[in-house]
Amino acid sequence: MATRVRAPLASSWKTHRGAVAPTRMGGRPSTKSISSPMVRSIRRCRRVWAMSLHRLPPLLLALALAAPCACAEEERVGLYAGPGADAADLEAIETAIPRVGVTVRRVLREGLREALEELDVLVVGSGSGTKLARGLGVDGARAVTDFVRRGGGYVGVGAGAYLAARGYNAHTHVLELVDARIVDPRGWRRGSGTVELEAIGAARLPARRWVYQNGPLFAPARSHGAVPYVAWARFASDIAAGDPRRAGVMPGTDAVVRAAFGRGRAVLFSVLPHRDPATATALFDAVCWAAGDGPAPIPPPLPKPGPDAVRVAVLDDEGCIDGCVEGSFRALGTPAGRFFVRRVSGAQVRTGALADYDLVLLPGGSATGQHRALGRTGLEALRRFVAQGGGYVGICAGAYLAAVEPTRYGQGLAAVRVVDTRHWKRGEGTVELEGLPGLAEVAGRRPGKLRMLYANGPLLEAVPAPELPPVRPLARFLSDLHRDGAPAGVMPGKLALLSTTYQEGRVVLFSTHPELTPGCGSLLVHAVLWATRRAQAEAPPASAGTAR
Incomplete structure (x- = not known):
């Protein structure tokens, strides 16, 4: 294989400026x-x-x-x-x-x-x-x-x-x-x-x-x-x-x-x-x-966050659905320049990439897959990041991952357990939620009814947990989905949205998908601002009405 020293950068595919100087293995010059x-x-x-x-x-x-x-x-x-x-x-x-x-x-x-x-x-x-x-x-x-x-x-x-x-x-x-x-x-x-x-x-x-x-x-x-x-x-x-x-x-x-x-x-x-x-x-x-003929391309300059931008790392690896990842990018694209969002892999989390960010967002997908992608070292880095003051937003699979139970994948960031994991695949569709006091502060919506997309997210229930504070419920399910053998009546009343703290960090969990629901992207924006302690200074006034 050739060991190549690349030519000076240029922008045209067929422009040949400067030298590309490889040397064949074995010392034979090219x-x-x-x-x-x-x-x-x-x-x-x-x-x-x-x-x-x-x-x-x-x-x-x-x-x-x-x-x-x-x-x-x-x-x-x-x-x-x-x-x-x-x-x-x-x-x-x-x-x-x-x-x-x-x-x-x-x-x-x-x-x-x-x-x-x-x-x-x-x-x-x-x-x-x-x-x-x-x-x-x-x-x-x-x-x-x-x-x-x-x-x-x-x-x-x-x-x-x-x-x-x-x-x-x-x-x-x-x-x-x-x-x-x-x-x-x-x-x-x-x-x-x-x-x-x-x-x-x-x-x-x-x-x-x-x-x-x-x-x-x-x-x-x-x-x-x-x-x-x-x-x-x-x-x-x-x-x-x-x-x-x-x-x-x-x-x-x-x-x-x-x-x-x-x-x-x-x-x-x-x-x-x-x-x-x-x-x-x-x-x-x-x-x-x-093979090295001609100059390498001139890539666009590496974007850098603005001095006041909220730096958000979105996990994108096994267990992460591309549509959910990209939906989070779209939701956090408004207001322009307020957020600096980048994808991170499990390997990058393991090697300390979260040190460059204010918040980590775990999107929809599979909690088991995300658990595998991060590995023991990555999960430890994730918990340490939040404990030291970083923000955490978990959507669907990311909410599963933050619970204390079940322990096979839960990381204990919030004092909640997942109810009826045997029937986790209970259905997909738009569900009705009841917003509770505290929703305006964390997610920018006044209490009341709202509708949001649901896709087999966790049904969460507050439980006492050593060294963890009680969670603050922000929204409960009013609808009931019970397909594929799931029993009826389990979903209503369970938590769909909550906030809490984990040592020095703040945590927000969505069982539903604000990033994929038209009109609900602002809930994710507000949640990120609250979790990074920017909400009081930067969040617009809480909006009234129902997201439909």
Whole structure:
């Protein structure tokens, strides 16, 4: 594998300024380390000539391939053919990559780390992202991330792009080479066809129409400490044949993105450039760029919180539903600039990331999954953060996690127990709540009836607990959901919203989903302000009426 020293940053995909100076393992210097107009011209000519070979008659093609080529050193490209890869797609990618200045070979899961040592770029094509992730496993994923971090290149197409973006379920938190979230992951089966793309900034597209087949839709993930990606193209048309309810989601989302990861580079295609000769040049350009040809992208500057911003860390890992995470981002986007919100993983919590934040928010999903994602060290860091004055807001699964019972996942941040855990899957829908005194101070609503989305959240009941103060009830359930065998009459009267303290920190728990209920996002805003002790100075007056 090449150990690469990256070139000075520049903004254009095809601009070649400065030197990219790799050294092959074993001490053999690369011609890429020569920074001269002649070498840069040779590399540009090689690319143009290679792509023109597809248009030559067979006789001229044979003569061209037999002629000596004064090219810079060959790029060594590996095509991943492990479990989850699509055999027909592998052949299409092999056909699309010219064999001039490039050697291509297939690599398998067995011996992957050793195979990567002999490569400059790994290409992962279409297939099943979940099967690819499972096939790689922990060791295979670590081999790929180490390869890119040390200077290798990664090109993901279709499923391979899903694999390298930010994970969206328990199986896809694998590589995460690019800080891109998957927009509407539940609607991934949106269909196949031809879509239109539009270039972003100085990028140039080989064609406007591209082949698409259930690829990911990208948007910035805004993760803790992550380098933002640079988008090359966005969708200008829509496909929603698989689910008409998804109509209108695709346009404006990013289709081709690229980013630095450690000393390496990654390019992700939602579309399939190798399926059309008119767009195949883009795949070849991506391979060459990922291998170190040309400058790295200039990423947007890392955002920094304003001096008065409330810094919020939202857990996004196993057990966290993407829609709930993104809903929290949307709710805390108002008022603009008041909150600085970033995603954190369980691993980042374990290594002290919460020290950079005022509050941690655990979203809807699975309390058991979040418990696994954080691990013992992360859970200890979480409790210590709140005990030392940090705020905690738990929504649905995050509320389950904060209870004292059941002890298999409860962290004892609040003196409540979860009632009837055997029938936790009691239903989803809009429920009616009764707001209690104290709701205005903590959540910005006067006492009274309100309606909010519920999705199998905990039914909470106050209990005495050693060294924990009594909780303050803020809202109780009036409705009763009892599907899937759950007994009737258990839900009414149980706590749906409460506040408390945990040593020096403040805690707010929602069994319901304010971030997903139209008109209720302000409850989450107020809860965050109260938990970070900003409510008295900054919260707008408590609103009257019912959220419907």
